[in-house]
Amino acid sequence: MLTKIIEKKWFALVSLVLALLALWYAAALVMNGKQIIQNYERKHQTWTYSQVIDQAYTVKRPMLPAPHQVAIELKKSIFDKSVTSKRSLIYHAQITLNSTLLGFALGSLLGILIAIGIVHNKTLESSLMPWVIASQTIPILAIAPIIVVVLGAINITGVVPKAIISMYLSFFPVTIAMAKGLRASDTLHEELMYTYNASAKQVFWKLRWYSAQPYLFASLKVAIAAALVGAIVAELPTGAQGGLGSRLLSGSYYGQTEQIWAALIVSALLGSILVWIVGLVEKRLLSRRGGPANV
Amino acid sequence: MLAAQTEIESAHTSDKTYPQREMISVEDLSLIFPSPDGEVNALSNINLNIKQGDFVSFIGPSGCGKTTLLRVIADLEKATSGGLKVNGTSAEDARLNRLYGYVFQAPGLLPWRNIRDNCALPMEISAQSSEHQTKQIDKYLKMVGLQEFHNKFPWQLSGGMQQRASIARALCLNPDLLLMDEPFGALDEITRDHMNIELLRIWAETQKTVIFVTHSIAEAVLLSTHIVVMSPRPGRIIKVIESPLPRLKTLAVRDQEAFHTLAAEIRSALADEHAID
Numbered sequence: 001m002l003t004k005i006i007e008k009k010w011f012a013l014v015s016l017v018l019a020l021l022a023l024w025y026a027a028a029l030v031m032n033g034k035q036i037i038q039n040y041e042r043k044h045q046t047w048t049y050s051q052v053i054d055q056a057y058t059v060k061r062p063m064l065p066a067p068h069q070v071a072i073e074l075k076k077s078i079f080d081k082s083v084t085s086k087r088s089l090i091y092h093a094q095i096t097l098n099s100t101l102l103g104f105a106l107g108s109l110l111g112i113l114i115a116i117g118i119v120h121n122k123t124l125e126s127s128l129m130p131w132v133i134a135s136q137t138i139p140i141l142a143i144a145p146i147i148v149v150v151l152g153a154i155n156i157t158g159v160v161p162k163a164i165i166s167m168y169l170s171f172f173p174v175t176i177a178m179a180k181g182l183r184a185s186d187t188l189h190e191e192l193m194y195t196y197n198a199s200a201k202q203v204f205w206k207l208r209w210y211s212a213q214p215y216l217f218a219s220l221k222v223a224i225a226a227a228l229v230g231a232i233v234a235e236l237p238t239g240a241q242g243g244l245g246s247r248l249l250s251g252s253y254y255g256q257t258e259q260i261w262a263a264l265i266v267s268a269l270l271g272s273i274l275v276w277i278v279g280l281v282e283k284r285l286l287s288r289r290g291g292p293a294n295v
Numbered sequence: 296m297l298a299a300q301t302e303i304e305s306a307h308t309s310d311k312t313y314p315q316r317e318m319i320s321v322e323d324l325s326l327i328f329p330s331p332d333g334e335v336n337a338l339s340n341i342n343l344n345i346k347q348g349d350f351v352s353f354i355g356p357s358g359c360g361k362t363t364l365l366r367v368i369a370d371l372e373k374a375t376s377g378g379l380k381v382n383g384t385s386a387e388d389a390r391l392n393r394l395y396g397y398v399f400q401a402p403g404l405l406p407w408r409n410i411r412d413n414c415a416l417p418m419e420i421s422a423q424s425s426e427h428q429t430k431q432i433d434k435y436l437k438m439v440g441l442q443e444f445h446n447k448f449p450w451q452l453s454g455g456m457q458q459r460a461s462i463a464r465a466l467c468l469n470p471d472l473l474l475m476d477e478p479f480g481a482l483d484e485i486t487r488d489h490m491n492i493e494l495l496r497i498w499a500e501t502q503k504t505v506i507f508v509t510h511s512i513a514e515a516v517l518l519s520t521h522i523v524v525m526s527p528r529p530g531r532i533i534k535v536i537e538s539p540l541p542r543l544k545t546l547a548v549r550d551q552e553a554f555h556t557l558a559a560e561i562r563s564a565l566a567d568e569h570a571i572d
Contacts, residue, residue, distance in 0.1 A: 186403070188399055188401055188403040189403060189405065191371055191397075191399070192397070192399070192403055193420070194371065194390075195369060195370075195371070195390060195395070195396075195397045196393065196416070196417045196420045196421070196468075197390060197391050197392075197393055197420070197421075198420045202419075202420050206405075206416065206419070206420070207405070210405065210407045213407075288407065288409075288448055289406035289407045289448060289449075289450065290406060290448065290449075290450030
């Protein structure tokens, strides 16, 4: 009976979540407790451990808010506010989502185009590839404000500069995977196209484009997550008025740790949903060829 | 055009005495593959003529160059020296004019296309009208017995059915020449027998020239009008045997004396040259 329960998938999941919550509560107690004790000692007051435990989960501006405090903050900023309110996380998530999706679309397109160039032209490969790789070694935090300021100087503001930073992060995995995928077609299929006297264009659109798709989708999952990170990072240093990044920033200005954690959890959820949607499209498109594994 | 018409008609009436034009002529052809530990003589001084309408089998042990010779004819490999004419032109021109259909050892169907769309592929590439495509696909899928499976994807079909689909795909372009590289090598014997008879029927029906690579003596005897016996190191032709059996055979031919005599002749040719060591 007991072994049967342990073998269940939900059992593993629930135990993991419970373990994480226990760890979180313990960490909150230690980190906030230290702060409370310091407070008492600064005021030369006596304190007991029961006092510390009492206050660790209720103190204002805790070092680490407990899970239930974050849950309350989430409820307040998601369900208790109208979605047009600047205090609603849905409002901010939707701003971030806009630039994520635009950046993801631009990045995927750019990635695919660079990969096509690289695969069809040896000179492009040797001249472009080092720049593609170098672009990813530059810290995005350093380059994001520069991009926003430069684009702002030529009157490009709003969603576009943020999307460009998302694009900057998301084109890379697509380029690498597509460059591999476009070369991954079966030799037998290539020879078949050769016996048909197919043009390079026909070989691309009827063979390479399809044999690259499993690689493309694997990279699109990475790219959409990277695009979300790019959008949030772009909202951080630029004084953006909205978006999950600006919530993180204002939370840290005012020591609102619950607000920071709530924004973090919403962005994690948003990322999971986006990756899940890409996976769904992948499954739909690749299942007819016998599943994504069967290429 | 008129000449071709007469030829087909005469092929229907007489068995093998109609005037045949040369489909393949190979003259002193050699192919050397460079390799790190010396050169490999894949093909050495090959001389061979194949007439239009013949069913020619290349037989020999592995490494004798039978597949390589087929690939040279298909312009998939380039000969190092010697001459080769396919339907009176170079192998490259024959390929560019889509003269032949090539059936590989593996079906090689595109997994993202259903059977119908797989058959359409060569016709899409040669920009044929969609009405013509539909007509051809229906005709040849029926011929290989897959008309009910036209909207299935390759992974939903057995290996034998996939190979039949790949034969239908090759036939859809209606090529004069069919090049087949051990197309039934991976099939079980029962399916293989069935496919052999189907192939004979299709060949008789379409009057194509077929070049068929195999390492089965029984298959070569059952199918061919001519059997080219090959030997390895270096890859060469040791004997070309013209079959005394009728062009269109049934499986019952295997019980006839002439069948066994021919099989024995091939076997001894292979043994004489120490082709199998």
